[in-house]
Amino acid sequence: MGWIVFTVNVILAGTIFAVALSAGVLVLLEIGRRIGVRQLTEEGETASKGLGAIEGAIFGLLGLILAFSFSGALTRFDARRHLVVEEANDIGHGMAAGRSAPSGRAATHGAISSVVTWTRGSRSIGRCRIWRR
Numbered sequence: 001m002g003w004i005v006f007t008v009n010v011i012l013a014g015t016i017f018a019v020a021l022s023a024g025v026l027v028l029l030e031i032g033r034r035i036g037v038r039q040l041t042e043e044g045e046t047a048s049k050g051l052g053a054i055e056g057a058i059f060g061l062l063g064l065i066l067a068f069s070f071s072g073a074l075t076r077f078d079a080r081r082h083l084v085v086e087e088a089n090d091i092g093h094g095m096a097a098g099r100s101a102p103s104g105r106a107a108t109h110g111a112i113s114s115v116v117t118w119t120r121g122s123r124s125i126g127r128c129r130i131w132r133r
Helices: 010-048 051-100 105-119
Strands: 123-125 128-130
Touching: 051 105
Parallel strands: none
Antiparallel strands: 123 128
16 A cells, blocks of 8 residues: 655745634633633622632743743753854864864865865854855
């Protein structure tokens, strides 16, 4: 049995998913509002007692999720910047070693410049920009 391959336009699929998700959120918000209004009319003010602690806990968890997300992004950014600086230092050390070797100066320079050409991509970290030709 062979595989059936579907080609899907990613932008169209993402747009449909976002619209369906937004519509679902709005429908569920309206359902929750109607349930809340019905409970408030049936039970009065006692229906909303004790919800402050639950709201505080939910907002605290959302704050922690947001803080850990930013912390992870910052860690990945720092690691990437460190790798780019380390690669640049290694290339500089290789160039310096190639200049000090009397016999293989041209060969070493050619090899290192081919490595630099190969590793050059469309990377951008801070002020250091290396663009692909």
